[in-house]
Every structure is written in structure tokens, then in C-alpha cells.
Amino acid sequence: MNNSAALEKRKTIENPLKRKKGFEYYIKRDFLLYLMLCIPVAYIVLFKYAPMYGIQIAFKDYNIFQGAGKSPWNDFATFKQIFSSLQFYQVVRNTLVLNGLDLIVGFPAPILLALLINELIWTKFKKVSQTILYLPHFLSWVIIGGIVAQLLSPTGMINSLITHMGGEPLPFLTNKYAWVATYAFIGVWQNAGWGTILYLAAMTGIDRQLYEAADVDGSGRLGKIWYVTLPGIRPTIVILLILQLGNIMAINFDRPFNVQNNLVMDFGDVISTYVYRVGIQSANFSVGAAVGLFQSVICLIFLLTSNFISRKLGDNGIW
Template sequence: MNSSIALDENSIVKPLKKKKGLFYYIKHDFILYFMLIIPVAYILTFKYAPMYGIQIAFKDYNIFQGVNMSPWNNFATFKQIFVTEQFYQVVRNTLMLNGLDLIVGFPAPIILAILINELVWNKFKKVSQTILYLPHFLSWVIIGGIVTQLLSPTGMLNSLINNMGGESLPFLTNKYAWVATYTLVGVWQNAGWGTILYLAAMTGIDKQLYEAAEADGAGRLRKIWHITLPGIRPTIAILLILQLGNIMAINFDRPFTIQNNLVMDFGDVISTYVYRVGIQSANFSVGAAVGLFQSVICLIFLITSNYITRKLGENGIW
């Protein structure tokens, strides 16, 4: 008697694919792996290798004894900086200036990117983008010189005001006016460059959404509020997390090139404090301790902001 066996195609056992190893991928994409050598070497050399020197913060470091032979000081360096009034002043100034950059500077590229995106004349749009990008490529040494020439008491702007019968304005000599100058110059330098990511995110928004909204009678502001901003919200969230993660980190060149002795109450920040105390005064243990404290606070802000962002329903950086 002939019997037929019906086999369900789902019941057929398929042979397992052999797992491909690392050498297969290296052989298959060896050019890409070869290109990774330089950036990985850079990260290891300039980011991870210097971490060996963190132990200086916990030692009475002597340049002649070296890192390993210098004696441990039982956290004496941290006790020293935490009882110093000037340390709390530079921490306050750093948080204040970075907070103003966050409040004023963070929305600036978003608004600028939306305005550029709404331009209809493509040639004018390209020219505008190029002009707005240019300040980013100027070093702060050059920008500091420009600011001094324009806004100092004897600068071009005050000279023009004096020639018109007015009084000089203390852009760089009054500490409150200096803070406003510092913030606005930072916006001028960074806002144009910051539009790149937002404009790239806007190109990924479905054009049919705009067409449908226009067919429903939505105006330009309605389309921006209900389509453009929600479309770039993930990008905004990621960049906001990164900026909050750097709330205690501040570049050295920007405040150093603009500050002067009259505004040190607000102009002295962590980076300039480390330079003055840690390098100029050769107190390397204090400089390392302040830098480590700064990094730990930045890490806490980064983790916290990422956690809150994920709780609000957005994608974090991990």
C-alpha cells in the first residue's frame, strides 16, 4: 500500500547558517576598517591615554618625582579647592555663562534653520547659508580682536557714538554688559553652523504633509508649528542632551580672549581658573582635581538629561 506523507513547508528543518567571524568582515570591508585606524588611534592617544594622569588629582604631585613616585595626599587637593571661595565663584560663572548659552544660543540655530528652510529663492538661500557659516571658521583669537576693536571704550562703535554726541557704552568694561556681549558674540559665531543638522533633519520630512496641510488651509506658521517642529524634535532632543552634558564644560579661548580685569567677577570660569592656578602657578594637582570635578558633573548632567528625555518619550543618545 502506497502512503503519502504531506510535509508542511514550515516543518522542514533548514540548515543553520555558519556564523561569520570577525576576519570575514575585515576581509570583506578591509578598506573601511583601514580608514578607522586613524580616528581610533586619535581617540586612544588623546582621549584615553591622558586619563593616566587623573591620579595627579589625588597626589602631591612633584614634577621631578613623576606621577608614580609622587605621594598620595588622602584627598587633600579636593579639600583645598572646596574651601576656596574663588572655586565656587568660577563654578557659578561657568554655570551662568553656559546657562545663558543654553537659553539664548540653543534656540537660535533652530529659528535660523526654519527661516532658511522657508526661503523660496534657492540662490539667496545658498548665499545666506554660506554667509552664516563663515563665523564658525574664525578662531576665537581673531574674534576677540574684532570684538576689542569694535566694542572697547576707544573702539569703532564707541568712537562713532562719541562723534554723534553720545556717551561711550561699557560693552567690555561693565560686568553685566560684558555677559550680554559674551552671549551675543557666541550666538553670532555658532548659530549659522548649528543650522546644518536642523536643515538636514528638515529634508527628511515628508513633503506630502505640507501639501495636505496647505490643502486644509493651514498657513505658514501653522505648518511650522505642526509639521516642521515635530519633524525635527528628535534632533532637538539629542542636541539638547549633549549641550546639557557640557553644562560645566566651557572652552578656554572664548572667555580668555574677551575677558579683562574689570569683568573678572563674571569672566573668570573653570577653564581660565585651571590655566591660571594649575599651569601658570605650576599647581598641577589642583588643576587636575578641578578638571576631574568638572568632568564628573558633566557626566551626571548627561546621564540625567538622557534619562529624562527617554521618560518623556523621545529617543536618547543610548
């Protein structure tokens, strides 16, 4: 027994894979990787977690001179104020409508573009098309807002062309229903190309033997798309859908702010612009923080619910 125990100990010493390696070993081995990891971790801590200290002003009568810590608690008076405001419910409705429209129109667009580009045979044309499609993603919404005003305003280029041809100007930016459609179209134009990259990357991971088997079975292009390509990118579609559902109440400030105008505020005023106008311009910081906290909680509920439903249906969720 002693000889066998000594032999086993000797094997453990001789085999470095069986040795228990401590924290210092991995730090020394992957020093540069841990050093690079410090940058994103520091960003998240400084700009994501540290500002959460200010959430408390949503529950206080915030005074800028007293600070967040010394301002008096207000017994949820801020939340009672926003929940009794009709304008708050209007901006929540507008946020849900615009994000829901983006989900219905904007979510399938990159999938369709990726399928079309993937079917192109001419490689050079495929690369040029992909580059042209995702270039709008790098334009700021300030620039896009200026382009939209120049093209779609009542005196813009498109309406001037329509008038020159004998037609009536179209109210792209002045009628609230037409503005909603314009808003959705601009979002697809700006984001669809960038989303296409994710799906094209997922398509490269599909086993080519599946396409060869589909050829043997006599499947055409549509058959291979339906039975091979779409099931191959299904996990990517599910994850991105869960993330978008989780952001159903979160809306970017730049896009509605730069596209809206006073004529369409019934549909154009959303949570982000409401927080900016009430919380910052009117210096009512408690209301702005309360609305932002409400928005984050609803987004978290949607994210958890969509992830739970996805896992129950047999798909892989985010976790």
C-alpha cells in the first residue's frame, strides 16, 4: 500500500497537468491578457456601476447644493407625480409603438439582407454591396437628421421633385402617421447593414456538407435557405431577438431628437427626450432619475421574460 501511494504521488509530481495551479500561476502566464481586460472592466465600473449611486435621487427631493446623499427622502412622491401625469403615459406609449415598429420592420431586415448577400455568386460585388450597406451605421444621427430634413421636408429635394412633376408634396415629416413610417424606414436604412454582418458571420459557421446533402436531395436555393441556412443561424436570431425585446422600453435619444419636430410631438416625444426635457432642461433631476429607473426595471422584466420563454421553447437563451 505504501509503495502504491508513493508511486501515485510520484506520478502526480511528474505530471504537471495534475498539479493544482494557484492564482499567481495564471496571473504570470496570462499577464498581458489580464492587463488588457482591465480596460473594459474599468469602463464598466466607472460608467455603468459608479453612476448607480445617483439612483437614490429618484426617491429624494434632490437639491443640487445638498447633494444626493444629504437630500431628504420624499416617501415615493416623485413616482406618484410621474404616474399621475398623462404626459408620462403618452411618452411610454410612443416608446412602445416606435420600438415595436422597429422590432416588426427592422429586426427581419438584416436577416433578409444577409440571406440575399449570402446567395450572391460574384464575390467582388458581394463585398462592395456589404460595404455600402453598413456605411450608414457610422453616420451620427445629427448628420442623418440633417440629410432627412434636406430630402423629406416640405421644401426638400424629394418634394421639390414631386412638385416639379405636377404632384402634391408628401408630408413625410409633418404628418404624425407619415412621420412614424419615415422614422421606421430611417432606422432600417441606418442599422440593417450593420446587423447583416452578424448573420453573415453566423452563416460562415454552417457546415458546407449540409448544403451538399441538400443538393443531393434536389433542393433548390429556397429549399437550402429554409432547411439549412435559417436553422443554422437560428441561435443567433434568438439571442438578438431576446436582446431587442429586453430593450423594448429603452430608446436611443439621438434618433428621435434629431428627426422629430413640433408638429409630430404626439408620436415623437419618447422617454429619452422626456427625461432630457423634464430632468435636464427643467432641472427636475428627481423626475428624470425616476423615469429612467422605471424604464430600466421594465427592460429588465422584458429581458428575463423573453429569455425564460426562449428556454422553455427549447432554444438557447442568453444564459
